[in-house]
Amino acid sequence: MRSTQLVLKHMRTAYDVVVRPVPTSGVEIVYISSIVDLTRVEERLLKPLTMNPLGRWKDVEKWAQSTLQLGEVQVTRDVETTVTKLFDGHAVICFPKGYVVVNVQGLQRRTPEEPAAEMSIRGPRDGFTESLDTNVSQIRSRLRDRKLVLQTFEFGTRTKTKVLLVYLEDLANPGIVEEAVRRLQRVQVDGLLDSGALEQWIEDNPWSPYPQLQSTERPDKTISALLEGRLAILVDGSPFALLAPAVMVSFFQTSDDYSQRWFSGSAIRFVRIFALVLSIFSPSLYIAFTMYNPELLPVNLLLQLAATREGIPLPIVFEAAFMEFMVELVREAGNRMPQQMGQSFSVVGGLVLGDIAVQAGIVSPMMVVVVGLTALGAFAIPNYEAAFVTRMIRFPMLMATSVFGILGTLGFALLVFAHLSALKSFGIPYLTPFAQVAYVDWSDTLLKSPTQWSELRPATYGSPRGWMRRRRYQRRRG
Amino acid sequence: MLKQRNRNAMAILTFEAVLGSGLFEWVPAWLDRVHTAIWVPFAAYVLVAAVLSLLIVDLIRALDPQKAPSATVFDALMRTRWLSAAINGLMLVAFLIYAGIALRTAIHLIKYIALPYTPVLVLAVLWMLIPLQLFSGGFDTVLRFEVALFWPTLIVAIIMLLLCLEVSDLANLLPVWPTDWGAVARTLPQLLYLLPGWMLFAVYLPLFRDASRHLGSMRLMVLTGFLSAAALQALNIGIVLVDFGPYEGATLNWPIVEAVRIQQEGRWPVLFLLPILVAVSSxxxxxxYAAYRIVVCYTRIRSMWVAALLLAIVIILCVIPESLKYVFSGYAPVLELAEAIIYAALLGLWIRTKMKGRPRCS
Known part of the structure; x- marks a missing residue:
């Protein structure tokens, strides 16, 4: 049939494209077998078509509604639209005068599992999957709000990847929504496979090492962000949602913080902040204390340190840089290896390699302790990107400290701070709410105050606080 | 959306402008002249500075909020363009020199405490990388940097200062009443050296005026910022007095640093240097940035090259004098003249505004 040939000509593929003639109806069905539900094709498409053929083309819409008991049915004469739908898991009934496109999607989907990178102790155990529909259903099932907006975009001239911009209409800042839409419309790629790639297209400062959007695999975290007036961006094929705007403190908050009492939540956050400080500063401070400012350490400790360094051929800076590099190497190798092997390798790398290096006299035992603390500190940071940047800025800080001592550490920290002061995420300063000294919003930052205290919605993400104010007003009136 | 230029930020900016301008290098000279009666010139300083603060805020209140942002308060209120341009030019020169002096003082302190052999030029160039980064983001970025660092720095500084009371002797504060009023009177003119921070108000407060219409509390916040800075200065003077007494305190270069040094077997000066350097950096x-803003407002060239050029001038002004002593003596005549003109202009402007009875905005 000519119409079928036209479709096949546009597809330029033959491996899994099936063309099934239906002699009783005089039509042909085209579908891609790898992405359709074959049972639905047989039961809901072929059978009715055989039993109830179409009479005249002008009655096609009425016929389609009565005969094909499938949700999404579209009649078209446009070959381009038809082919696009074919790649989206639809089947096409080719008539001489046009096409009927029927949704029979049947992709193999992974069932939601607990995210490996964002474990929770008390929170929900499910995570996003690669399926956009599953992810949306996970959000919808928890957030039954009619103000929930899901704006669709399609990226990739070749991949035609679906992207959803999700937000709560009355909570999200209209300016930020507008800016997000503008940036998304600007994206021009031929292939989009992951939210990470999209993130780089829409972030404020592509040269900054700091992540300007927060990625998460957790639906509960996403919904929590939506309730704060933030936007979520879901990409088909990626289990990571992007949350915008992202500020520095948001990378140190986890879902568990809100499931726990204020004391536990605050204590854990304090541990995380301490881990961050430890991770960034401990190697540099070790160098500063031993090389430049030994007076800052108690004499006994200083003597102990000097004794452990006896016979070490490398200068302390190289020793630190070498060990830090080794830790990164072990971590990266562990990531790329099969899971079971990776764990064993980490143990081997961490303990055996460190021990051997000490015995061989390449590094001092104290340096192994310092580097171990640094690595532990970085792993306590909940967000992968934030943890990675934290680990990486240690290296230039080591250099600065090796030249200027503790003042080098301070100088480099101030430089990083200056950079963070200039950084924004969708127009929201990265150091919000500290940079605005908005004391009301500090209640859920480094520490977590009791829930009753956080009555006002945080203005950190530019959300209007309207309904909270109304609620308080109503309560006061009685 | 959280406002960047809010009341709290204004108070912090005031605090930093006031505190950073006088790096306590005046304490030994005052102690030398008036001994334990140092509180008298200090109280006079607080009084003069408070009046000056109120005067400037009063001027800012007279600005027309509908007008486009101007470089300084002189631009906004003076009809004679060439005169306001001349005063702004003078302010530009004064700001660059003060930045150079602050930089050189900080480097001197760094060399004195931690890095005696590092060249001044190297430290000055590296230091300027911070403002260079900040200027690209405009005034709000500078403000964010200042404000976000404020509390951690202040807390560390206050804790370290309070720990200095460990070896104090309250008898060193006596006699409280001045024995030589003539010496006190001779010290009073030196108050003017502590006032350059108020020139910054002429540039920055109009920016808050442009950004926010809620000015009822501007006066209160400026006073809060200033009085907090004065309280910290008073704590400093008190610690120097109770730790060393007026005579020994007068012989030390940096008495407050020495007060920290005598605690815990001399371990802490480097740590105390950290909050000081953050304050100086601010x-x-x-x-x-005030200099940069004046240049940008007149040339309309908002570029990193302009910022880099101004910062290069600051570096040159910092490096040229052979020692810290020459920094003060070399630049003092220029600064005294500039300050006299600028403060006279401010006063004149205030009187004119009052006499004209310009309608105020609430």
Whole structure:
């Protein structure tokens, strides 16, 4: 049939494209077998078509509604639209005068599992999957709000990847929504496979090492962000949602913080902040204390340190840089290896390699302790990107400290701070709410105050606080 | 959306402008002249500075909020363009020199405590990388840097200062009443050296005026910022007195650093240097950005090259004098003249505004 040939000509593929003639109806069905539900094709498409053929083309819409008991049915004469739908898991009934496109999607989907990178102790155990529909259903099932907006975009001239911009209409800042839409419309790629790639297209400062959007695999975290007036961006094929705007403190908050009492939540956050400080500063401070400012350490400790360094051929800076590099190497190798092997390798790398290096006299035992603390500190940071940047800025800080001592550490920290002061995420300063000294919003930052205290919605993400104010007003009136 | 230029930020900016301008190098000279009666010139300083603060805020209140942002308060209120341009030019020069002096003082302190052999030029160039980064983001970025660092720095500084009371002797505060009023009177003119921070108000407060219409509390916040800075200065003077007494305190270069040094077997000066350097960094940023703002308002060239050029001038002004002593003596005549003109102009402007009875905005 000519119409079928036209479709096949546009597809330029033959491996899994099936063309099934239906002699009783005089039509042909085209579908891609790898992405359709074959049972639905047989039961809901072929059978009715055989039993109830179409009479005249002008009655096609009425016929389609009565005969094909499938949700999404579209009649078209446009070959381009038809082919696009074919790649989206639809089947096409080719008539001489046009096409009927029927949704029979049947992709193999992974069932939601607990995210490996964002474990929770008390929170929900499910995570996003690669399926956009599953992810949306996970959000919808928890957030039954009619103000929930899901704006669709399609990226990739070749991949035609679906992207959803999700937000709560009355909570999200209209300016930020507008800016997000503008940036998304600007994206021009031929292939989009992951939210990470999209993130780089829409972030404020592509040269900054700091992540300007927060990625998460957790639906509960996403919904929590939506309730704060933030936007979520879901990409088909990626289990990571992007949350915008992202500020520095948001990378140190986890879902568990809100499931726990204020004391536990605050204590854990304090541990995380301490881990961050430890991770960034401990190697540099070790160098500063031993090389430049030994007076800052108690004499006994200083003597102990000097004794452990006896016979070490490398200068302390190289020793630190070498060990830090080794830790990164072990971590990266562990990531790329099969899971079971990776764990064993980490143990081997961490303990055996460190021990051997000490015995061989390449590094001092104290340096192994310092580097171990640094690595532990970085792993306590909940967000992968934030943890990675934290680990990486240690290296230039080591250099600065090796030249200027503790003042080098301070100088480099101030430089990083200056950079963070200039950084924004969708127009929201990265150091919000500290940079605005908005004391009301500090209640859920480094520490977590009791829930009753956080009555006002945080203005950190530019959300209007309207309904909270109304609620308080109503309560006061009685 | 959280406002960047809010009341709290204004108070912090005031605090940093006031505190960073006088790096306590005046304490030994005052102690030398008036001994334990140092509280008298200090109280006079607080009084003069408070009046000056109120005067400037009063001027800012007279600004027309509908007008486009101007470089300084002189631009906004003076009808004679060439005169306001001349005063702004003078302010530009003064700001660059003050930034250079603050930078050189900080480097001197660094060399004195931690890095005696590092060249001044190297430290000055590296230091200027901070404002260079900040200026690309405009005034709000500078403000964010100042404000976000404020509390951690202040808390560390206050804790370290309070720990200095460990070896104090309250008898060193006696006699409280001045024995030589003539010496006190001779010290009073030196108050003027502590006032350059108020020139910054002429540049920065109109920016808050432009950004926010809620000015009822501007006066209160400026006073809060200033009085907090004065309280910290008073704590400093008190610690120097109770730790060393007026005579020994007068012989030390940096008495407050020495007060920290005598605690815990001399371990802490380097740590105390950290909050000091953050405070100096803040005030250098404020001076340099004020200069940058004046240049941008007149040339309309908002470029990193302009910022880099101004910062290069600051570096040159910092490096040229052979020692810290020459920094003060070399630049003093220029600064005294500039300050006299600028404060006279401010006063004149205030009187004119009052006499004209310009309608105020609430």
């Amino acid at each position: 005030v250098i940023n404020l001076y340099a």
